[in-house]
Amino acid sequence: xxxxxxxxxxxxxxxxxxxxxxxxxxxxxxxxxxxxxxxxxxxxxxxxxxxxxxxxxxxxxxxxxxxxxxxxxxxxxxxxxxxxxxxxxxxxxxxxxxxxxxxxxxxxxxxxxxxxxxxxxxxxxxxxxxxxxxxxxxxxxxxxxxxxxxxxxxxxxxxxxxxxxxxxxxxxxxxxxxxxxxxxxxxxxxxxxxxxxxxxxxxxxxxxxxxxxxxxxxxxxxxxxxxxxxxxxxxxxxxxxxxxxxxxxxxxxxxxxxxxxxxxxxxxxxxxxxxxxxxxxxxxxxxxxxxxxxxxxxxxxxxxxxxxxxxxxxxxxxxxxxxxxxxxxxxxxxxxxxxxxxxxxxxxxxxxxxxxxxxxxxxx
Numbered sequence: 174x175x176x177x178x179x180x181x182x183x184x185x186x187x188x189x190x191x192x193x194x195x196x197x198x199x200x201x202x203x204x205x206x207x208x209x210x211x212x213x214x215x216x217x218x219x220x221x222x223x224x225x226x227x228x229x230x231x232x233x234x235x236x237x238x239x240x241x242x243x244x245x246x247x248x249x250x251x252x253x254x255x256x257x258x259x260x261x262x263x264x265x266x267x268x269x270x271x272x273x274x275x276x277x278x279x280x281x282x283x284x285x286x287x288x289x290x291x292x293x294x295x296x297x298x299x300x301x302x303x304x305x306x307x308x309x310x311x312x313x314x315x316x317x318x319x320x321x322x323x324x325x326x327x328x329x330x331x332x333x334x335x336x337x338x339x340x341x342x343x344x345x346x347x348x349x350x351x352x353x354x355x356x357x358x359x360x361x362x363x364x365x366x367x368x369x370x371x372x373x374x375x376x377x378x379x380x381x382x383x384x385x386x387x388x389x390x391x392x393x394x395x396x397x398x399x400x401x402x403x404x405x406x407x408x409x410x411x412x413x414x415x416x417x418x419x420x421x422x423x424x425x426x427x428x429x430x431x432x433x434x435x436x437x438x439x440x441x442x443x444x445x446x447x448x449x450x451x452x453x454x455x456x457x458x459x460x461x462x463x464x465x466x467x468x469x470x471x472x473x474x475x476x477x478x479x480x481x482x483x484x485x486x487x488x489x490x491x492x493x494x495x496x497x498x499x500x501x502x503x504x505x506x507x508x509x510x511x512x513x514x515x516x517x518x519x520x521x522x523x524x525x526x527x528x529x530x531x532x533x534x535x536x537x
Contacts, residue, residue, distance in 0.1 A: 204243055206509070224506065243522075248275065301443070302338070304346070310351065311466070320466040335365060335367045350378060351379070354382050359372075376390065386427075387434070394435050401445055406486075406487045407485065451493060491504075
């Protein structure tokens with residue numbers, strides 16, 4: 174029986190030679206994908222005949238090859254050694270890199286789980302892992318004391334993780350995940366002082382904390398291990414602003430400058446696209462709750478962000494809740510392909526020019 178994976182492999186083999194020629198003509202480094210870019214299709218949350226679900230990493234690797242992505246960053250918790258071997262064989266045959274995504278150990282009792290995930294991820298070929306300490310602090314915490322307690326737990330988790338990744342000879346990167354301000358995360362990484370623990374720089378997340386993207390990148394670049402590359406658009410709201418991922422080149426970020434700043438520190442750093450197609454996030458920065466965990470944040474950051482929103486804000490941000498399931502899946506795929514094309518045309522990356530057609534009407 175011909176499986177989906179075998180069909181895709183056979184269908185794309187005939188394009189491989191031409192694709193390699195095109196990649197060589199444009200450059201060597203290719204942009205990879207963060208699995209969260211497939212917010213809809215991953216693990217069958219939404220799917221259709223035209224956009225079948227991605228059940229596991231093997232399905233996503235097939236698709237990475239099909240659209241010309243250079244690699245994949247994906248969760249490795251719960252993998253067996255047998256599955257890790259299948260992932261390794263597949264990614265090697267496709268000439269793709271792999272980065273693991275993993276939850277930090279919550280406490281000493283969770284170290285065994287973390288150790289196993291690192292071990293199986295390494296068996297699959299990952300030497301870099303991405304993690305995050307928490308989520309949106311302005312939504313999770315209403316009191317400064319609660320945030321401080323969270324920070325202490327996160328610090329202990331990083332310490333526990335450091336000893337494990339050092340033993341396995343791999344690196345883990347902590348993302349600026351709308352939890353820590355860039356200076357806070359940089360301070361923690363500096364105190365940890367481990368060559369095996371660094372940062373996954375997300376180019377857009379810290380806008381939610383009123384940070385200028387260039388300041389975020391400059392602050393975290395000395396610790397960079399890997400990246401989440403995204404572009405962002407904003408729209409004014411009565412109590413703050415709305416924030417949305419948009420295809421690369423369609424937002425307010427100076428991506429060439431941000432990438433150049435990162436690559437000055439580590440020229441070989443992987444550039445992983447995280448294009449999450451979803452409804453905009455609500456950043457209620459004009460409410461008391463938002464400021465509960467920011468007692469020392471300068472008011473000029475708020476003023477600067479609101480000025481940016483006023484001058485560069487969009488009249489309307491993209492959304493998916495108003496689309497049918499099929500339309501939302503198509504929109505997700507278009508956004509990813511647009512972003513990969515931008516990486517090739519504006520960031521000097523290799524990319525597969527034989528791609529699925531993009532709806533140019535959506536670009537106008």
